[in-house]
Amino acid sequence: MRILHKCAPFALGIILSGCGTSPSFLNPASSIAEHEAKLYNNILIMALVVFVFVEICLIWVLIRDRKLKGDDTLPQQIYGNTKLEITWTAIPVLVAVVLFAMTVQTMKSVAAPAASATDINLHVIGHRWWWEFDYTDLRIKTANELHIPVGATVQITLDSVDVIHSFWVPQLSGKTDVVPGQTNRMWLTADQTGNFFGQCAEFCGTEHAMMRINVVVDSQDRFDAWVANQQKPVPQPQTEDEQAGYKLVSTLCASCHSLNPGETETKVGPNIAHLFSRSTFAGATYDLNEENLRSWLHDTQPMKPENDMNLKLTPQEIDELVAYLLLLK
């Protein structure tokens, strides 16, 4: 059994070729995902034992008991066997009890720890089709890209401003639905640094596929530096273009996108105070660089159909906007 235990996940690992690059909970980066993976593997082994047993019986019967040509004798008429039937009812009941115990145990292991002063408190808000991350204690707001320090306990509350979404970063934790009118809770932790892919897991409309999450797990130092940068107010525009761009942003964009990193109001669009500190945009689906930003500002719809941003900008306005936005690091 012990060998099986070690081999099954390994065999699965081979099947999951590219597992190293897959956002799979079988490649866990947190104790939560690790518990879940262990439970998955244990049940997989149980299921495989049943599967192999039944399919071997089936194939064996099919070969052994096939009707041979010219054999016209009747098979023995067997109507049932009470002892056998009780056995194959009782065994699954016992298995169900074992499964139940395993479920309870893992649920205990992955339950959120009691709140403590060192926790990071995070408010996740689902929008069609992007994620808003509000670090309530740090007075930081960001979008789609979540920074957390390695080893920290992140206590999360989840809300939606529109439809149901589901927050899921497989290598860090299972998913929790983001339900309008109901504040759900979950927690996260990561035991290694790196980038972890996540995605909205509940169908939420046209661009459900383009509502992704990039979790950046940093060392504590780097996280602190990131926080310090995010808390800074936006820089003042210098050149003429930048000034014109700033004007455009504050008139055209500000009703949906806040330039205040500590904004408390939930806006229609992502906070852009430190836009260029992020590596992606539009629901973590496009790399954030000048070229992509320009084509986004030119027309957002081909890049992400049916999103709420509909602007008709002149090439000059785009130049000015980009000049200013590039300052928002």
Next chain:
Amino acid sequence: MTAQTDIVVKRRAPVVGGLISWLLTVDHKRIGILYLLSASLFFLVGGLEALLIRIQLARPENTFLSPDTYNQVFTMHGTTMIFLVVMPLAAGFGNYMVPLMIGARDMAFPKLNALSFWTFLFGGLFMYSSFVFGGAPNFGWFSYAPGTEKLYSPTHGMDFWILGILMLGLATTIGSLNFIVTIIQLRAPGLSLTRLPLFVWTMTVTSFLAVFSLPSLTTAVLLLFLDRQLGAHFYNVVQGGSALLWQHLFWFFGHPEVYILILPAMGIVSEVIPVFSGKPLFGYPAVVFSAIAIGFLGFTVWAHHMFATGMPSTTLLFFAADSFLIGVPTGVKIFAWLATMWKGKLRFATPMLFAIGFVAMFLIGGLDGIHLAVVPVDWQLTDTYYVVSHLHYVLFGGALFGIFSGVYYWFPKMTGRRLQEGLGKWHFWLMFIGMNLVFMPMHILGLQGMPRRIYTYGAGRGWEVWNFVETIGAFIIATSIMIFIVNFFASLRMAATNEEDPWDGFTLEWKTASPPPVYNFAEIPSVRSRRPLWDEKHPELADWRVEE
């Protein structure tokens, strides 16, 4: 008896022939055929939709379908296969076979029977007409509120879906009540409930499930309609509604629905395996009881579709425990089928191949389902391709294989001709290979973190290979279906052999002509055991000697 026959014949006499006679028919066999043919056409449409989905997902960042079109296509694929294919196919076999198997001349309410069919067909066509009137429904067959509110789904697609569902629900309710009354009232003399063929039993349980679960769906969609059209706010959170109300109402129907889809197929398999093994069904009482147990337990597991919605852990554990328990009666059935084949004389004609395929594939759908009932694992796997794999092993490897088993088994009864064995075997093996190529890799994709219902995905996450393999598998399935269509028409063109009992069957439908006359039986048979035809053929080994 003869007097009754005369009445039937008289009633038929003035009916005109040709197409009109099919439009006006109240004969259970003709209505059964109408159900089967309409559902088959919807099956082709739903299958084409599946191919569109697979083409779109064959490559990362494919632009074959626009996001909105993709969402319409997967919504209609699910809605079609569930409401317009598997349910009416079962209703078709039920209509044709239940009266024959219980030795009756027709369903209890022939006109209601016709009403049920035409309501179903109109409901299906109505839903599909949305493609012409400004866009099909696009929020999944589960249509989660509040995404389906007017604010978020402004096209008329959702309204078509709601009204279509109401019509289909009505059709199923009428049909189910008809089955229940027919089976309770019109059984041949001596055919007690304890001797009822398994297919008739599963149709009974299915009918009760439908009658008790559909009101919940009807309520859910009516409230949504009020929200959308009259500004009510049952699901509108901002005005005090509840987003999760929809999910509870929907899944209180939606989970029994799974058993509505699979039980008739289990019934077919429970008919076919004994006949082609030359033995009675092993442990008949336990198999019947397990079907009834599934019927009851089916109503107590709905919230396992909602483990990630933020329910308290006691609630989670209650629904997890019930979901484990429902595996017990399912296991009883699988072991009973195995034991039926044990030491039989197995004949591998196509109906039997599909029945064996059912056992082998449904087992996978049962086992991977355990993972989804285990709450912490479900938190990872729900709403991923793992679920898509699971449900297709149940509904494709299970329900559809069972239905194809029934098609090959009963085709000679309905048409007086057998489907060709050679083509049938090609159909089976290609479909078997194709389905495993499509649905087995979905397990892996789910584990690799691929959510369902996404119209595109990025490269570099290990998802490309498996998606491509699945698309190849989908086309293999499509090929197998084309072989079936060829077989269907080629076999119909063959001269009729009109064998009454081509498979050496056990139950009453094989005791009359193929195809059966309008009145089914010249003389109503009387029954002394579960296998009346076996008794007739082997009086020295008659079942009633054992059963009584």
